[in-house]
Amino acid sequence: MSALSGLAVQVVLLTVLPPLLPGLIGRVKSWMAGRSGPSLLQPYRDLFRLLHKGAVYSRTVTWVFVAGPAVSLAATFLAGLLLPLASSRAPLAFSGDLILFVALMGLGRFLMMAAALDTGSSFEGMAASREAAFSALAEPALLLVLTTLAVASGELSLSGILGGLGSLPAVTPARLLAAGALGAVLLAENARIPIDDPATHLELTMVHEGMILDHSGPDLAAIEYAAAMKLFVTSALLAAVIAPGLAARPPAFAAGALVVAVVVGLVESATARLRLPRVKQFLVGASALGAVALAAALFARGTP
């Protein structure tokens, strides 16, 4: 596949597929609860509807409020371009891009929190503070996991890592532990159930939903779209870590991400949300898991 068509396939995959994942999770949860559930295409319809509405802005907000959704969507899209979805070398791949991947995730989140604080609403401030606490604990775990994979494969770019993992044995302790920690990070990053309940209607318990209470119309659409894209990007990363043969095969990659979404739906159906202090424990545990994975990877490399 030439570079240009690879880029085209990647962009199409990244823009078209993401809203399917929340739909799939919703469907799995409905099935588990014995309901038939909304259509798989419902998130697409929601996005379409929101795009055709007007936005309401409070008199107190500044440009930060509008920048939040836009930057978060752009940052997530850029992070998606770092993954080798359609060709063995991602469109934006360079040595050390795994740091940029984590930084882009952080940038999107930072501006979302700034936009939430910009409204001056107490609920949104509380939600932003929780988001800050959780992401401060989830970020080291993500960095540790990516470092582990970099050590295990001897590469510094995500494309190289996911390509290099393919030549390693499928089940090594380091990779298993890294996949576990990455799964925990995925749940935290995407505000899924043991960390945050996306379906809650009580403002006091909201985290991600709380931050977007004041957003409406196209802004809200951008946020929902960015959230779906983030879910897609992190699911694809997890799928590729577990089964590295997926790299550079777009249909297999998409299928892997969908399987991860189904598993997330099953986890959401089977577990209850954790109490707030327990969330921190869960995320510190994920970081500890990442640290152990790194130790195992360094050890496996050190002794020939």
Next chain:
Amino acid sequence: MSAVADLLLALLILVGLYMVSTSRLHACVRASALQGILLGLLPIALRWANGIVPLDLPVVTLAAGAIAIKAIAIPRLLVRSIREAGVRREVEPMVSLHGSILGAAVLIGLAFWLGERMVLPFPVGSKLLVPAAISNVLLGFLIVVARRKAITQVVGYLALENGVFVFGLALARQQPILVELSVLLDVLVGVFVMGIAIHHISRTFDHLDTDALASLRE
């Protein structure tokens, strides 16, 4: 195939980490039972990894003994003493659970570092064996030191002993079965004695807080 042995040892470290991080007493005891099962399977996996016939009478005896004692007898004893002594169902950590998890991660890192320095003179079937043994010993120490209840201290002692058991599997090449079986028996006796001590502590003080033992009474 050393993959199975590697996996068992990695799970052993993971269960140790879980034991440090859980806040429920029963989960702690159940994790210790799970470690017993893993330890029972380990000698078989190690022999397989070394290319020896995995099953013969002494190994099967060792596996069955380890599972019977570590995974069935001792956990039942502990659950019984939890019930009879009416212990509250939470572990009472002296160091906060977050602190314990971070401490455990540091200890496991230390164990891997030590494992890299400590090269055994003969192949043992899995590179993870020494780090897994040391990290379980250290995590056991951590649980003994950082928890307030007598029951958790017994669980910590068991984790420590599990580490020693793994190490024994690596070192005792000639007569491992004899040594390990005698160790298993020792542990059972030890836990019996601790069970009796726990009953005495709870009868004398109405609770199992070992802090009370530090102050003198008339």
